[in-house]
Amino acid sequence: MNISKSFQRTILTGLFMPMSLFILGVYNGVMQTLYRAGVLQQEAVAGINYYQGLTMHGVINAIVLTTFFAVVFGHVIMGHYLKKEPPKWSYKTSMILMVVGTLIDVVLMIMGKAQALYTFYAPLKNSPLFYVGTSLLIIGSWIAFFGWIATYKEWRKENPDTKMPIAVLATFVNFTMWVIASIPVAYESLIILLPWSAGWTEDINVPLTRMLFWMFGHPLVYFWLLPAYTAFYTILPKVSGGKLYSGNAARMAFLLFLILSTPVGVHHQFSEPVMEQGTKMWVSILTFAVSIPSFMTAFTVGASLEVAGRKRGAKGLLNWMTHLPWFDSKNYLFGYFICGLLLFIFGGLSGIVNASYALNQMVHNTGWVPGHFHMTVAGPTLLVILGMSIYMYRKVSGKKIKMLSIVTIVPYLWLIGTALLSHGLMAGGLMGEPRRTNLGMSYTNPSHELFNQYWVNSTTTTMIGGIMMGLAALLYFIAFFSTAFGKSTEQASVELPEAEELHEEKPIPLLHNMKPWIFVSILLTLITYVPSLKNVFKYSEPVKNKFEAVSPVNKIESSNNTNQIISKDEKIE
Numbered sequence: 001m002n003i004s005k006s007f008q009r010t011i012l013t014g015l016f017m018p019m020s021l022f023i024l025g026v027y028n029g030v031m032q033t034l035y036r037a038g039v040l041q042q043e044a045v046a047g048i049n050y051y052q053g054l055t056m057h058g059v060i061n062a063i064v065l066t067t068f069f070a071v072v073f074g075h076v077i078m079g080h081y082l083k084k085e086p087p088k089w090s091y092k093t094s095m096i097l098m099v100v101g102t103l104i105d106v107v108l109m110i111m112g113k114a115q116a117l118y119t120f121y122a123p124l125k126n127s128p129l130f131y132v133g134t135s136l137l138i139i140g141s142w143i144a145f146f147g148w149i150a151t152y153k154e155w156r157k158e159n160p161d162t163k164m165p166i167a168v169l170a171t172f173v174n175f176t177m178w179v180i181a182s183i184p185v186a187y188e189s190l191i192i193l194l195p196w197s198a199g200w201t202e203d204i205n206v207p208l209t210r211m212l213f214w215m216f217g218h219p220l221v222y223f224w225l226l227p228a229y230t231a232f233y234t235i236l237p238k239v240s241g242g243k244l245y246s247g248n249a250a251r252m253a254f255l256l257f258l259i260l261s262t263p264v265g266v267h268h269q270f271s272e273p274v275m276e277q278g279t280k281m282w283v284s285i286l287t288f289a290v291s292i293p294s295f296m297t298a299f300t301v302g303a304s305l306e307v308a309g310r311k312r313g314a315k316g317l318l319n320w321m322t323h324l325p326w327f328d329s330k331n332y333l334f335g336y337f338i339c340g341l342l343l344f345i346f347g348g349l350s351g352i353v354n355a356s357y358a359l360n361q362m363v364h365n366t367g368w369v370p371g372h373f374h375m376t377v378a379g380p381t382l383l384v385i386l387g388m389s390i391y392m393y394r395k396v397s398g399k400k401i402k403m404l405s406i407v408t409i410v411p412y413l414w415l416i417g418t419a420l421l422s423h424g425l426m427a428g429g430l431m432g433e434p435r436r437t438n439l440g441m442s443y444t445n446p447s448h449e450l451f452n453q454y455w456v457n458s459t460t461t462t463m464i465g466g467i468m469m470g471l472a473a474l475l476y477f478i479a480f481f482s483t484a485f486g487k488s489t490e491q492a493s494v495e496l497p498e499a500e501e502l503h504e505e506k507p508i509p510l511l512h513n514m515k516p517w518i519f520v521s522i523l524l525t526l527i528t529y530v531p532s533l534k535n536v537f538k539y540s541e542p543v544k545n546k547f548e549a550v551s552p553v554n555k556i557e558s559s560n561n562t563n564q565i566i567s568k569d570e571k572i573e
């Protein structure tokens with residue numbers, strides 16, 4: 001489909017701006033591995049301290065880049081499948097809010113006014129403006145969604161009998177989940193944290209804020225992942241030369257995510273005393289259930305790849321794997337998708353360990369956790385973002401991709417780097433290596449009394465992996481920005497590779513109607529969160545908290561303050 005100038009500008013901004021910030025995200029990621037391996041033994045480098053860097057890393061990579069991508073990919077999906085541009089008011093307002101919100105957050109993080117990590121747990125405190133910036137980014141993404149709904153309604157009138165395309169269903173599922181999930185975090189940020197950080201209120205109920213955050217935080221991880229799933233179902237079969245094995249399975253998987261993603265957030269709180277055992281047990285079971293749509297995806301996508309391999313002439317049980325377009329620069333997207341899927345096998349399995357209430361006690365807050373999620377968010381999520389960003393930039397700008405062979409090789413390099421990084425973090429985690437810790441200042445510094453020799457191998461493996469990821473990202477940036485600064489030589493268009501379905505399947509009405517699924521989603525959320533809220537109010541209450549990011553000392557000196565206060569010159573033995 002041809003494209004208007006202003007829609008084109010919006011899409012290109014939405015690709016270019018987060019990719020530029022991602023340079024900072026990657027830089028800080030590599031630095032973290034150097035600190036953790038003890039190569040750096042100081043608090044800060046170039047004025048950026050470990051936690052400031054880790055905050056930038058988490059916020060830019062996991063919130064900014066992923067949200068921009070979900071929106072831009074959604075725009076292109078609507079353009080390609082519905083052959084319409086969303087209303088101008090929606091895509092323009094949405095992009096402006098997202099850009100402004102992001103810039104506010106980035107400036108604050110660079111100035112050191114926001115270093116409470118991407119989870120902004122109270123009592124860590126950011127500048128009040130940070131909560132405003134993050135809210136603008138999120139609200140901006142909603143507005144894009146509202147525009148798509150209007151476009152879809154128009155399309156439906158003109159095409160009353162056509163099935164809703166899978167990619168459109170997937171995008172709608174993802175953003176419905178996103179809107180439901182952002183309500184608690186908006187309440188947390190704007191009603192609780194902002195007034196508290198501005199000094200208008202003094203008391204804060206920490207367990208309540210954490211519960212509200214994770215009501216959002218878990219669906220957030222699926223919000224990162226579902227665009228990748230959309231690409232696996234609707235694009236990958238085409239670029240590998242086959243067909244989608246089952247359209248109904250794809251629809252079913254997305255709808256299951258809609259009902260199961262939101263209620264499972266409490267699984268991030270297995271170690272918190274305010275949640276009762278029954279609640280934790282229930283959430284553990286629900287979390288196992290949410291692995292079902294992921295298994296369905298693995299089998300359906302696997303079967304689609306087998307179809308592709310056989311179409312390319314493979315015979316026998318397994319040699320279809322070797323007939324796929326590995327390292328094929330004409331099909332460079334294949335590399336991004338398959339490397340993401342390979343990482344995801346291990347990302348998913350390690351996630352089941354986290355979900356197991358008992359095993360979680362072993363890995364909680366250790367390097368295991370970032371080890372696990374780099375195989376998801378820095379695996380399929382990021383690789384699909386990288387592959388599709390350059391693909392969409394090329395189509396929407398009409399510019400040819402520069403350095404195609406580099407673009408082709410990047411995902412394989414990233415795969416090896418991420419596998420090493422995650423292996424190091426997880427192995428260290430099993431030996432108690434803590435996450436969110438500048439290890440170089442103590443545990444991995446041989447001259448420090450807390451030096452721990454058992455963490456030398458794990459942190460070194462992590463560092464080697466991290467440097468390889470950094471190198472892969474650098475190569476990608478060179479190719480992406482050379483392409484972006486090139487001349488446009490072709491007609492700009494909004495289009496995607498579109499996979500056909502292998503079988504003509506009987507339409508199942510339940511898979512074509514989102515309403516019952518939204519109802520069940522809200523029901524399950526209530527069943528989980530009403531008891532959770534009761535737990536929170538039974539065991540905790542708002543208390544005065546005046547912590548500073550750099551100190552464990554609560555500055556409030558009241559008689560009922562039970563926090564142990566350690567004075568500055570008292571040594572911890």
Ligand code: HEM
Nearest residue numbers: 029030032058061062117118370378435436437466469470
């Ligand atoms: C060059 C590539 C990367 C490297 C070397 C890297 C390295 C790391 C390391 C070592 C940590 C743990 C730090 C700690 O707990 O003390 C971490 C945390 C994290 N990374 Fe990455 N990472 C990379 C890419 C990514 C990408 C692409 C994403 C997401 C799209 C991502 C998202 C995160 C998040 C959300 C955290 C947790 C932050 C927190 O605990 O507050 N990383 N990364």
Ligand SMILES: [Cu+2]
Nearest residue numbers: 218221265267
């Ligand atoms: Cu989760």
